[in-house]
Amino acid sequence: MPTRALARSVQLPKKLLWRFLKSKDCSVKVSDLYAMKFKATATAEDITGEVKNSEHFRYAEETKLAWDEGRLSADITEEQRKLQEADLVIFQFPMYWFTVPAILKGWFDRVLTLGFAYTKEKRYSNGIFKKTKALLSFTTGSQETMFSPTGINGDMNVTLWPLQNGILHYCGFQVLAPQIFWAPADATPEGRSAMLAAWNTRLQGLLDEKPLFYAPMDCFDCESFQLKPESVEKCVKEFGPTAGTHCGKPLPLITR
Amino acid sequence: MPTRALARSVQLPKKLLWRFLKSKDCSVKVSDLYAMKFKATATAEDITGEVKNSEHFRYAEETKLAWDEGRLSADITEEQRKLQEADLVIFQFPMYWFTVPAILKGWFDRVLTLGFAYTKEKRYSNGIFKKTKALLSFTTGSQETMFSPTGINGDMNVTLWPLQNGILHYCGFQVLAPQIFWAPADATPEGRSAMLAAWNTRLQGLLDEKPLFYAPMDCFDCESFQLKPESVEKCVKEFGPTAGTHCGKPLPLITR
Numbered sequence: 029m030p031t032r033a034l035a036r037s038v039q040l041p042k043k044l045l046w047r048f049l050k051s052k053d054c055s056v057k058v059s060d061l062y063a064m065k066f067k068a069t070a071t072a073e074d075i076t077g078e079v080k081n082s083e084h085f086r087y088a089e090e091t092k093l094a095w096d097e098g099r100l101s102a103d104i105t106e107e108q109r110k111l112q113e114a115d116l117v118i119f120q121f122p123m124y125w126f127t128v129p130a131i132l133k134g135w136f137d138r139v140l141t142l143g144f145a146y147t148k149e150k151r152y153s154n155g156i157f158k159k160t161k162a163l164l165s166f167t168t169g170s171q172e173t174m175f176s177p178t179g180i181n182g183d184m185n186v187t188l189w190p191l192q193n194g195i196l197h198y199c200g201f202q203v204l205a206p207q208i209f210w211a212p213a214d215a216t217p218e219g220r221s222a223m224l225a226a227w228n229t230r231l232q233g234l235l236d237e238k239p240l241f242y243a244p245m246d247c248f249d250c251e252s253f254q255l256k257p258e259s260v261e262k263c264v265k266e267f268g269p270t271a272g273t274h275c276g277k278p279l280p281l282i283t284r
Numbered sequence: 285m286p287t288r289a290l291a292r293s294v295q296l297p298k299k300l301l302w303r304f305l306k307s308k309d310c311s312v313k314v315s316d317l318y319a320m321k322f323k324a325t326a327t328a329e330d331i332t333g334e335v336k337n338s339e340h341f342r343y344a345e346e347t348k349l350a351w352d353e354g355r356l357s358a359d360i361t362e363e364q365r366k367l368q369e370a371d372l373v374i375f376q377f378p379m380y381w382f383t384v385p386a387i388l389k390g391w392f393d394r395v396l397t398l399g400f401a402y403t404k405e406k407r408y409s410n411g412i413f414k415k416t417k418a419l420l421s422f423t424t425g426s427q428e429t430m431f432s433p434t435g436i437n438g439d440m441n442v443t444l445w446p447l448q449n450g451i452l453h454y455c456g457f458q459v460l461a462p463q464i465f466w467a468p469a470d471a472t473p474e475g476r477s478a479m480l481a482a483w484n485t486r487l488q489g490l491l492d493e494k495p496l497f498y499a500p501m502d503c504f505d506c507e508s509f510q511l512k513p514e515s516v517e518k519c520v521k522e523f524g525p526t527a528g529t530h531c532g533k534p535l536p537l538i539t540r
Contacts, residue, residue: 126450130390182528194382272438
């Protein structure tokens with residue numbers, strides 16, 4: 029579900045990706061959010077017909093009901109349909125303020141509705157999209173050295189936690205390691221070509237990659253959603269990039 | 285700059301806050317983003333008149349130029365004016381998908397423009413808003429136990445890093461500890477009253493609170509923006525909630 033890249037330099041990863049996927053006989057659907065003028069703000073207008081409680085409007089509950097009854101707005105329904113058909117979802121965006129641009133945040137807020145994308149029972153490793161792979165592919169304004177455990181912007185692992193764990197893994201997606209294009213606007217043409225060549229190489233084996241590790245649901249107490257005492261060591265040992273559930277231990281480094 | 289809280293229960297912190305600030309003879313400006321139908325998506329329409337390079341449009345550079353020449357759209361200019369006049373900025377929102385709702389992300393994307401809110405020279409502890417305090421005040425859907433170093437949603441410290449360090453501190457703001465209203469929708473009326481009472485107590489001393497610690501700019505090498513070797517120990521020792529620049533050490537706990 030790529031957003032329109034705002035700078036021409038970051039259009040290239042999308043073109044490359046498209047060519048690659050087509051060459052593999054993949055069916056490719058693109059949601060170009062800027063071109064679609066995708067509505068970013070979650071409001072009661074996302075529901076066709078009456079809402080249950082307009083005075084005390086609760087977005088999650090109201091959209092759950094509307095989804096049950098087929099009364100979500102057409103733009104949301106269309107995106108949900110694409111998502112259900114996908115085996116792999118690539119979110120292509122320029123990083124804005126350490127996360128996705130508002131238009132893509134709006135896609136998450138509006139498309140990943142309660143009932144459709146998650147329920148209290150179906151989330152994380154029991155999540156609805158557990159058969160689907162997803163990855164974040166993005167360009168940065170900062171150089172790579174700034175985003176490290178000793179860099180001023182901090183560990184990229186930490187920056188991506190809310191997106192990768194909190195959104196993608198929460199809905200069950202198998203999260204592949206992020207594809208990061210470091211500061212292409214400041215790179216030489218050769219530097220940009222090298223970035224694309226690396227992406228092209230990665231693409232050859234992308235679908236066989238092992239997803240990032242997150243502690244499975246059965247490691248957590250089903251009341252408090254805290255790691256069970258017997259699971260702490262196991263999870264620390266198998267620690268992938270779970271920057272959030274770190275158990276007070278030093279965070280692992282990104283391995284890609 | 286509170287957003288309109290979507291559930292009535294989360295309107296209460298705002299009313300309480302308003303009454304408190306008025307009683308202290310503060311001048312209070314509210315930006316109710318939903319009521320304003322605030323435009324969330326950053327586009328070329330945010331600039332009045334010609335853009336410099338429409339074919340290869342770069343938002344940061346184009347808005348910098350427009351800001352220099354007084355050609356940013358009226359809604360952005362108005363929010364920038366409020367921000368310049370403020371001593372304290374409180375962002376009140378319901379947490380959506382581990383961060384702010386898209387409409388507030390759009391406020392960050394569009395209002396905090398290059399030149400106005402930051403430059404390469406003026407950021408972090410040298411940031412433009414270094415005399416202004418800011419804090420995130422928000423409601424969650426999850427219980428507190430889920431957001432811990434052993435919880436399934438992970439350490440709240442990590443979740444807030446992109447917002448607190450990457451947006452607020454990046455622009456220089458003195459970031460006060462977050463005010464978190466845990467799962468008010470699932471709380472009893474007494475539980476909600478207790479949350480408000482705690483906020484009211486905190487408000488009495490809010491302006492005297494010590495901001496969160498972030499390593500100052502002179503601890504970083506001015507080329508790579510990595511901590512200078514001699515600064516690592518100092519920063520680890522003084523470690524506040526800098527989940528990102530963790531130097532491979534265990535993360536500190538939130539102390540509030």
